[in-house]
Amino acid sequence: MTEAAEMARPRVALLDRERIANAALAIVDETGDFTVPAIARALNVQTSSLYHHVDGRAGVIELLREKVVDAMDYDQLHRIDQRPWQEVLACFARSYREAFAAHPHIVPILATTTVRAPLVISAYERVIAMLHEAGFPERDSLAMVTALENFIIGSALDLAAPPVMWEIPEAAEAPELAKALEAVPRDAERAERADRAFEAGLAALLAGFTESLPSR
Structure with a gap:
């Protein structure tokens, strides 16, 4: 040359x-x-x-999906056999939410397109295999993961929501909602409010999953 x-x-x-x-x-x-x-x-x-x-727009979307998911903490997925499935799902959910919350505008794009990215498929494979090993039947495992993902996506968007989500106009009567709003400290930051809601919902989901686990 x-x-x-x-x-x-x-x-x-x-x-x-x-x-x-x-x-x-x-x-x-x-x-x-x-x-x-x-x-x-x-x-x-x-x-x-x-x-x-x-491969055009679809290919870029899968690149974006891998980019966001690659920011997640995968340690818990690599140590599935060493931890209870509830703990793994909780860590997975928190990391998933954090990754999406960093880029809230991407949520509608990823949530409305078919998942094909190999990295993402691998992550779901590990979670589904863990649930099967825990005793959940195949007919339930994907529904559980989808329910968890739907909750995570909503929670990620909540982090990008306005600090005040409810303003009761004078024409509306909502005394119980007003009491609930008053119970929240006025100096509470949006992230604190969102985190409390996320942890409450996550705990309820995991409790429901545990309750539905067939006896072995």
Whole structure:
């Protein structure tokens, strides 16, 4: 190879899946959605160049899914055999919520598209296998995971909600709701309120799952 050819070759790849994922996530965080041409503009490349790395919008969504899920703490999934399933699910739920809460605008995109990302499929495989080992039948395990995920998604969005979610107008009579609102400290931060609601709901879900566990 001549010296000129060596100098002409870029030393760092101009485009890869990681850069595409980062650009897409930044766009979603700012605008709430993305388009493939917008990603190309952000990366200063031709739109056609992206298709060498991802399969259009669907491919970018799976990159985003892996990007968010990769931020989760997977230690509990790698130590499933050493911990009670309730504890593993609780840790999984908290980590899942934290990862989504960091990018709340991405939730509607990921929640309304089919999951295909290998990293995510692997995580679900571990959780489903753990539930089967605990004694839950196959017909119930996916429903349990879906119910937990639905709760997590709602809880993640709650972290991005306004500090005050209920304002009772003068025309409405809601004395019991008013009492409940008064019971919450006025200086309580939004995250504190959201965390209390999340932990209460998570405890109820796990208690219900435990109660439904068939005797072995």
